Amino acid sequence: MYINSLNQYLKSRFGRKVYKLALSSGCSCPNRDGTLGISGCIFCDGAGAFAEKGPISLQLERGKRRIASKVGENPGYIPYFQSFTNTYAPAEKLRPMFLEAMEPDDVVALSIATRPDCLPGDIMELLRQLSRIKPVWVELGLQTIHSQTAELINRGYPLSVYDEAVEKLHDAGCEVITHQILGLPGEDKAMMADTSRYIGKIGSEGIKLHLLHVIRGTRLEGMWREGKVSEMDLYDYIDALMGCIRVLPRDVVIHRLTGDGDKKTLLAPLWSGDKKRVLNEINRVFRENDLTQGSLL
Ligand code: SF4
Secondary structure: OEOOEHHHHHHHHHOOOEEEEEEOOOOOOOOOOOOOOOOOOOOOOOOOOOOOOOOHHHHHHHHHHHOOOOOOOOOEEEEEEOOOOOOOOOHHHHHHHHHHHHOOOOEOOEEEEEOOOOOOHHHHHHHHHHHOOOOEEEEEEEEOOOHHHHHHOOOOOOHHHHHHHHHHHHHOOOEEEEEEEEOOOOOOHHHHHHHHHHHHHHOOOEEEEEEOOEEOOOHHHHHHHOOOOOOOOHHHHHHHHHHHHOOOOOOOEEEEOOOOOOOOOEEEOHHHHOHHHHHHHHHHHHHHOOOEOOOOO
16 A cells, blocks of 8 residues: 655655644635625635634744644644635735744744635745745645536636646745545546546645535535535545545645544534544555555556
8 A cells, every 4th residue: 555645755854743733824715705706615614724813923832832742852843824815915914924934943844725816926926935945835725627516616716727826836936735625516536536637647746635524604504405415425435535546646745635624513424523533444445455546547
């Protein structure tokens, strides 16, 4: 069995155990603030993932303290601007935040989640400068390459915008991590594998594979209640994951094999709330099938 997992990759690249710390930049999202739309992607509840708040150095310190009991000797950290669209502000506003996050010696890289349609010239110049200081990872929420699904989920940009974003990020010296959701309405496993194949082919350095979660308060909840969303069961999901991994080049780093939904607002699939069991089962079935990343390329 072989998969290029994030843990192994971080250890071999940075020579130590590295932890990600979720920080907040305070940016909103054009798909929610009225610029592109107000309702956002259909699976998004607008709450944002958990992140620290306040001045960046304090956020970093609090984040480190929160995980202190798990951390061994000489750890490295990656500040991760996770929620919403973290390049959706003028470069001059973002520059001091990103620089502050990168400054400590134990910070080995910076990670910024955003939309591919939010990378204008001033932001690209900023990212170019930052990537000369330390590695900069830019995470793009692609979710699917299929245009009918992209429309259905209200993603708000065509595939060509993602293609251009990957090219200009690489040109600026950044590394790209692409998010893909498995189980989107209307997609079968072959379509999911097509998206992964595309992400690998375009040269994305990493991928995050998520299961579609139905979260309370989203537009997806309404579709789900009307019976328009079929839920994947755990073994269907694992099968879809294997289909995707087999068409990913061996050097693409797999950052995630499942999502991190908030159990309090998760409506479906409920099995995904037991993350420990899900990961154990994923690993067991992978081993049983001797899964090898890139074996179908
Ligand atoms: S781009 Fe991200 S923050 Fe914006 S609506 Fe979609 S999922 Fe939510």
